[in-house]
Amino acid sequence: MxxxxxxxxxxxxxxxxxxxxxxxxxxxxxxxxxxxxxxxIIVNDQGESVDYVTELYPELKINITTPHQKLHHVGCRNEGLTHANGELIMLCDDDDFIVPDHLENMVKELADTDFVFTDVEMVEFKEKNNLRYATSRTLFSYEFDEELIRKFNTYVSSGSVYKKLIHELIGNFDEKLHNYWDWDFILRVMESGVKVKKRPVASAIYAFTSDSGQLSSQLNERRGSYLQKLSEKHQLGVLPQENFWTMMESPFVKRKRSESQVVWDGLPVKYRET
Structure with a gap:
């Protein structure tokens, strides 16, 4: 049989x-x-072993892979695609998380679209007794608008779900753009003509530091080169390399803010321990 x-x-x-x-x-x-x-699919980028995850959560189907060389975060996502068996892909950063009904609702949305992403809460955390507690919460919610997204990236990849076949149309994530791989990804998705939807619910929790814009001059120069490559690739014109929080307060971006539902209860996620 x-x-x-x-x-x-x-x-x-x-x-x-x-x-x-x-x-x-x-x-x-x-x-x-x-x-x-x-x-x-957990892609361990040459870090300490994460095999404990399979021991803590044996009920989940977990595949851990450690590449033979360091791939960095974009390369790791491409490596993950080679191991993906599902019809749909969900992307997640390793310091973010999602609320309990997130995946159910995102899959339902894909009944009439090809790609769905959600609003997020950008959260600053403070760790205490091996748990992270929120010290500030900022709703990140904007209109899904082509004019806006060509000037300011309103797409947060964590929690987004889409049909894997999209990669057959547009290829893998662009490792040459490093910090701006996600902006490039959503632009290529939109340019491909597939159906895209934004769900107005902040069901993904995105770890963020408000002073993350304070970069060294060397790092700023490197990011500037990536931003220029992104602009040239999509003909975006001159893009300002500003502090993220400053950009959010610019008049044009503020006008594009949209209503959204905040659903996280704010409680720390207590996980199983070895």
Missing amino acids: EITIKEPLVSVIIPTFNRKGPLCELVESLSRQTFQDFEV
Whole structure:
């Protein structure tokens, strides 16, 4: 008798590097999902072993892969794609997490579209007793507007879900753009003509530091080169390399803010411990 093995519907791709606590929070949030037809692909970018995750969450289908050389975060996402068995892809950073009904609702949205992303809460955390507690919460919610997204990236990749076939149309993530891979990705998705939808619910929690714009001059120069490459690739014109929070307060960007539903209860994600 021939046995057919059912592949999971969704492949969750997580690049990681030495973030044990936040990674466990993310996996814990996956274990709480009301929709469980998924696999978890963790790409360990030459960091300390993360095999403990499979021991802590044996009920989840988890595939951990460690490349032979350091790939950095964009390369790790491409590596994850090579291991993905699902028809759908969900992207997650290893220090973010999602609320329990996030995946269920995102999959429902894909009944009439090809790519869906969600609003997020940008959260600053303080760690205490191996748990992260929110010290500030900022809603990040903007109109899905082509004019806006060509000037300011309103797409947060964590929690976004889309049909894997899209990569057959546009290729993999562009590793040459490094910091701006996500902006390039959403622009290429939009340019490909596939259907894109934004869900006006902040069901993904995005770890963010308000002083992250204070970069060294060397790092600023490097980021500037990536931004120029992005602009040339998509003919975006001159893009300002400003502090992210300053850009959010610019008149043009502020006019594009949209209403959204805040759903996270604000409680720390208590995960299983070894």
